[in-house]
Amino acid sequence: SAVISQKPSRDICQRGTSLTIQCQVDSQVTMMFWYRQQPGQSLTLIATANQGSEATYESGFVIDKFPISRPNLTFSTLTVSNMSPEDSSIYLCSVEPQADTQYFGPGTRLTVL
């Protein structure tokens, strides 16, 4: 299994500002995944972060809007840039420390006013 923490757990931000979300894992993992869950919706993959290389973004998500860092095998950050109310969501990171079982962080609940 894996223990994952995220910071902040929640935030309320003004439009036009940026927020960086941190994801910390208690073990070394190759891949980290970032998902977005809009209000009342399911999870949608934003990007896959592999240590030592550029993140791979899904259709509809771009690096300028959601820059990701992956400085080591236990940590990643996702920045939500130039926020608008449409970015209000829960942002979750996940890892797969053992074959085929992904574990999720507790999520960061973002509200943009």
Add this chain to the structure above:
Amino acid sequence: SQQGEEDPQALSIQEGENATMNCSYKTSINNLQWYRQNSGRGLVHLILIRSNEREKHSGRLRVTLDTSKKSSSLLITASRAADTASYFCATQGNSGNTPLVFGKGTRLSVIA
């Protein structure tokens, strides 16, 4: 995208009854997983079933998989108020460190 559909979208039952949720997906998979989410918080992994398996049990949970119909079901027996949550199926197309594709989820309410 192979995002699945789940039905029902919402389910309300009495404590002690069984709850069945269904999930369909679009493309071939390596495995299918079920997660629970309480009140918009983090997801809890419940059970994984591989594409070569047809049924799996874990405690009060029973999962079936029909790859010919591209569908799965999650049965929760003898439900409890604490089972109230949203339940999501998620598929993984390849084994090992690939992202999950989530269904839309079923919101289960268990009334005491």
